[in-house]
Amino acid sequence: MDIYRILARLPHRYPFLLIDRVLDIDRQAKTVRAVKNITVNEPCFTGHFPERPIFPGVLILEALAQSCALLTFELEGIEKLDDDSVFYLVGIDGARFKRPVAPGDQLILHGCMDRVRGGIGRFNCRAEVDGEVAAEAQIMCAMRRVD
Numbered sequence: 001m002d003i004y005r006i007l008a009r010l011p012h013r014y015p016f017l018l019i020d021r022v023l024d025i026d027r028q029a030k031t032v033r034a035v036k037n038i039t040v041n042e043p044c045f046t047g048h049f050p051e052r053p054i055f056p057g058v059l060i061l062e063a064l065a066q067s068c069a070l071l072t073f074e075l076e077g078i079e080k081l082d083d084d085s086v087f088y089l090v091g092i093d094g095a096r097f098k099r100p101v102a103p104g105d106q107l108i109l110h111g112c113m114d115r116v117r118g119g120i121g122r123f124n125c126r127a128e129v130d131g132e133v134a135a136e137a138q139i140m141c142a143m144r145r146v147d
Helices: 004-007 055-077
Strands: 019-027 031-037 085-097 106-117 120-129 132-145
Touching: 004 055, 019 055, 031 055, 031 085, 055 085, 055 106, 055 120, 055 132, 106 132
Parallel strands: none
Antiparallel strands: 019 031, 031 106, 085 132, 106 120, 120 132
């Protein structure tokens, strides 16, 4: 899935669109693998930290949640959310950060749908750089109508 399909599905825009490409979605296994390229031009680096830029862990979790949204939309056949719907991040469990992520790194985002209960999807997620785990968490998301 290229950036144009991602833009059509996710409402996020710069600086909060954190997915550059979806490498693959396995509908049977309910998994997604996506990419976030980390560049020195990321707006967060002006303050986190100017002398030694580190990509914030919370943005890694947000990138994982966005990849899970794209997986959910693919599994549900949703091309674009209508104007009255939002896909929310509703919970994070067991978040662990294993290594810093810096400019020049490429985050490979892995998400696997674990279950859906009461309209809330739970995903087992991890972000890797060069095959090494940078972060992992269980992420819960829900689609809600906003009136």
